[in-house]
Amino acid sequence: MCRSGRLAAMRSEMTSEPGSPPHPNEDYASVALPASGEGGVLVVLDGVTPPEGDDGCVHGVPWFTARLGGAMLELSGSRRELTLAACLSAALARTADAHRSTCDLSHVRTPQATVVAARWDADTVEHLVLSDSSLLLEHPGGAVTPVRDTRLSELPPHVRELGREVRALPEGSPEHVRARAAYVRAVEGLRNAPDGTGFWTAAADPAVAAHAVTGTTPRASVTALLAVTDGASRWTERFRLGTWEQLPALVRKLGTSGLVAQVRAAEAGDVAPRGKRSDDATAVFVEL
Numbered sequence: 001m002c003r004s005g006r007l008a009a010m011r012s013e014m015t016s017e018p019g020s021p022p023h024p025n026e027d028y029a030s031v032a033l034p035a036s037g038e039g040g041v042l043v044v045l046d047g048v049t050p051p052e053g054d055d056g057c058v059h060g061v062p063w064f065t066a067r068l069g070g071a072m073l074e075l076s077g078s079r080r081e082l083t084l085a086a087c088l089s090a091a092l093a094r095t096a097d098a099h100r101s102t103c104d105l106s107h108v109r110t111p112q113a114t115v116v117a118a119r120w121d122a123d124t125v126e127h128l129v130l131s132d133s134s135l136l137l138e139h140p141g142g143a144v145t146p147v148r149d150t151r152l153s154e155l156p157p158h159v160r161e162l163g164r165e166v167r168a169l170p171e172g173s174p175e176h177v178r179a180r181a182a183y184v185r186a187v188e189g190l191r192n193a194p195d196g197t198g199f200w201t202a203a204a205d206p207a208v209a210a211h212a213v214t215g216t217t218p219r220a221s222v223t224a225l226l227a228v229t230d231g232a233s234r235w236t237e238r239f240r241l242g243t244w245e246q247l248p249a250l251v252r253k254l255g256t257s258g259l260v261a262q263v264r265a266a267e268a269g270d271v272a273p274r275g276k277r278s279d280d281a282t283a284v285f286v287e288l
């Protein structure tokens with residue numbers, strides 16, 4: 001049963017492209033429209049590519065993001081009495097239980113992901129963001145609220161200095177390899193650190209859900225939602241092709257595939273790439 005013409009007019013689209021085929025895409029993207037007619041949910045994850053070496057898991061990152069994303073979608077769509085943070089906590093527990101008997105979940109590189117989720121009904125839009133994927137809320141008139149968890153970009157000075165050293169060294173040189181290993185170790189030490197001095201990703205511990213950026217906005221003040229992994233938000237963050245405010249308008253005009261195409265074109269023309277030349281890029285757009 002549909003009780004609102006606005007709900008019936010909802011439209012969504014999504015694009016997800018691997019950054020470096022044949023390496024598998026480690027992003028996860030989904031939209032569900034619960035048949036109750038009460039609204040819908042979106043869930044986007046970006047699996048963290050582990051550095052070379054063991055991660056304690058026999059399944060791999062795509063398995064992890066499919067499990068966690070699927071559980072998050074199911075719980076947030078069907079358990080509307082639970083907050084999105086409670087849904088994430090339960091989804092993490094369910095995913096951890098699915099490989100606790102075969103894998104070492106205490107491993108520092110156990111599979112992990114960034115999380116964006118949104119859930120809307122006739123009255124409200126709820127959101128949750130953890131780590132460096134982003135959610136943009138577009139308002140009537142075109143204003144945009146970027147919902148971002150910026151803790152990963154606010155690393156302590158000594159770690160940022162290590163990152164600068166890596167970028168200054170010639171790629172592939174022994175010095176570069178050594179500096180990169182030191183940087184990766186330093187970042188790993190900050191990820192989900194018990195003292196809370198670093199940043200948080202969704203890994204094996206359900207308690208991390210409490211650290212997500214969450215909020216609620218009246219439905220009437222949201223015209224569209226755009227969720228992007230950092231491989232797609234490079235459009236604004238790295239290549240400065242436009243502002244966060246301009247991003248939903250671009251997607252409305254060119255589609256989510258148009259956004260990813262512009263990112264890939266910018267990467268192809270980047271003479272001094274920092275970090276990965278191209279990354280898995282996912283965008284999910286929902287017009288309410």
Ligand SMILES: [Zn+2]
Pocket residue numbers: 056057058059060099102103
């Ligand atoms: Zn596993």
